[in-house]
Amino acid sequence: MTGSQSREPALKAYEGLFFQGELGGTADGSKPLPQILGQRFFYFMGLKTSMRENKRSRRTLKGVQTMAKAAKKDDRRIIRIFDTTLRDGEQAPGNSMNIEEKLRIAKQLQKLNVDVIEAGFPIASDGDFEAVKKIAQTIKGPEIAGLCRSSEKDIDRAWEALKYAGEKGRIHTFIATSDIHMKYKLQMEPDKVLAAAVKAVKRAASYTPNVEFSCEDAVRTRLPFLAEVVEAVIAAGATTVNIPDTVGYTIPFEYFNIIKYLKDNVPNIDKAIISVHCHNDLGLSVANSIAAIQAGAGQVECTINGIGERAGNCSLEEFVMILKTRGDILPFATNIVTEQLTPASRLLTTVTGIAVQPNKSIVGANAFAHEAGIHQHGMLMEKTTYEIMTPESVGLSASAIVLGKHSGHHALRKRLVELGHDLDDEKFRRTFDRFKELADLKKEIFDEDLDAIVSDEIREEDQYKLDHVTVTCGSFAVATATVQMEINGVTVRTAELGDGPVDSTFKAIKKLTKSKAKLTQYNVGSITGGTDAQGEVTVRVTEGSHAVVGKGASTDIIVASAKAYIHALNRLSNKQKRLTDVI
């Protein structure tokens, strides 16, 4: 089909339609993507396109207005939020977490009210398995998913961990479907891939009716084959089918049409929820996810702060706030408690040690800072002159100064909970003691100070612990560090000379731990202003292909450095060899 014949169907008012185009070649479904997409797309974002398209634009605009009216009614389609911070996010370099850290994030995801938590990749390592199991046992509310390849062994292992979530356990299995992946990675013919997918879904469905199947690299998969796989896995029992942009390659109108193609060409598509999983290699993961729900997708996979493989995943906070802020024109909603977005972002930063860029949408330090004079003037007159959403709506509280020397247990506990730190009694006691120590040194304790204290105090009893560090240095002295540590419960001590206090301290730690890791980055910053501020040190160390980040905070910069280095070495030793399959 070409020309005017295909125009009418393309103008059909799909939910939230912004993208119009001529869908040449959809009738027999046999043409590869470029032909199917046709040549005369235009991209409509509420702006007029060319004069030639004026007539069509007017019609589309009318469609948008009708849709906007619909959006005002309380009939928005709920988009399910599938959070993969603990799987895709955690796989990214520097983001590795131990079981306890994963559990803390999972508890915050529960407060956010996500629909699904992907807790890990159970067969990847014993640590991953235990984390998925623990989360499945502990978290109530969201469904708990575990990733597995399309092999019986993977699926069985995943269910062993997920079964503790009962009917909320979801097996998420996948296989690659693009020609390039099938040929070079799997070295399998398409019919074998199709058979493996069906077999895997049947196996998963024998454990639970809650089965998600992903066509890895779906965006670069031939559409007719993609449709064939999707139809077959739904028939085999998949209740969610994921169409990931594994390599972050697609753009909104193309992705819209892939989802639409499946809606139009897979006969049993209504028996499953279409999920999307976008990577941000070209900076389009959020835009692509929006395009996909406009085409009919019902679940979006995303992560806190957009962390994930390479350039990351669709950012949960951005996607959710787009739907909330543009409810006038997007007839969708989520179940997310948006006031928990900032606490979630901060908690993840605290746990991983990786900060978000200051200008990051929604959760960056400057996202709600209106510093330019003209903006401030406008803001004082009327907030909405420049503010499209309130800081409160994303859980950013107005006051920065929180506590001082005389603040008690109750005030500290309350503030910690507001910041996303829900500690057990033992950890709270340690945090409180440390808070009191700091309050003696420093007049005002800020949120950032609390984040740093918690991040130091909540760590598991790891292999290496710092007892003491003493350094002598100065313009006439050769820097000498004496370090005492506890390694697997045994106290050890040594002294080393070095080129400055940090160098000698690190040399001593390296000697005691017999570590072969290389220090690749060392940053020191102050958590808040003033000379009494806590110093925060971030280090990055690598060993082989593993890279980890360690963080330490103290009013003494050398102590902070030692803590950060030991934190990183602990993480490195916790990191086991893992499978690195991705979707």
Ligand SMILES: [Zn+2]
């Ligand atoms: Zn991914």
